[in-house]
Ligand code: FES
């Protein structure tokens with residue numbers, strides 16, 4: 001099936017089987033491998049992306065369901081010159097990652113929380129981030145950066161890398 005969506009501000013066109021997950025479409029058809037796959041059962045949160053501004057487990061969503069949507073992946077957080085997003089900087093500053101496998105999902109969940117509840121307290125942050133599993137760090141370290149000194153904004157997310165994609 002031919003589907004079209006916007007990913008990180010760029011239009012993407014892919015030809016996918018109906019059973020293809022959004023995660024696989026992003027990784028394999030769009031080359032956006034920053035979206036990681038851990039459990040592939042909707043448990044770990046590593047595959048979290050924003051679809052029309054809402055966090056979604058990309059391993060549980062079929063790509064065809066994203067037809068016409070606007071998607072933000074971890075790649076969309078970089079600035080125009082490739083600089084890190086303030087939330088990424090905060091993760092680095094507060095040692096919020098070790099191997100980094102879970103980090104894209106953590107960042108997308110954290111970004112959504114900051115955009116929707118900018119004044120969330122630590123307890124609320126912990127509750128929201130509890131949907132993302134990390135096998136390396138203490139969760140203390142990965143929840144602290146979600147209160148960065150500089151206010152992140154999804155408005156900085158778009159740093160287009162690809163114009164459009166042909167059929168797979
Ligand atoms: S890979 Fe999607 S929730 Fe774990």
Ligand code: FES
Pocket residue numbers: 096097098099100101102103133134135136137
């Ligand atoms: S930093 Fe390794 S899984 Fe979270």
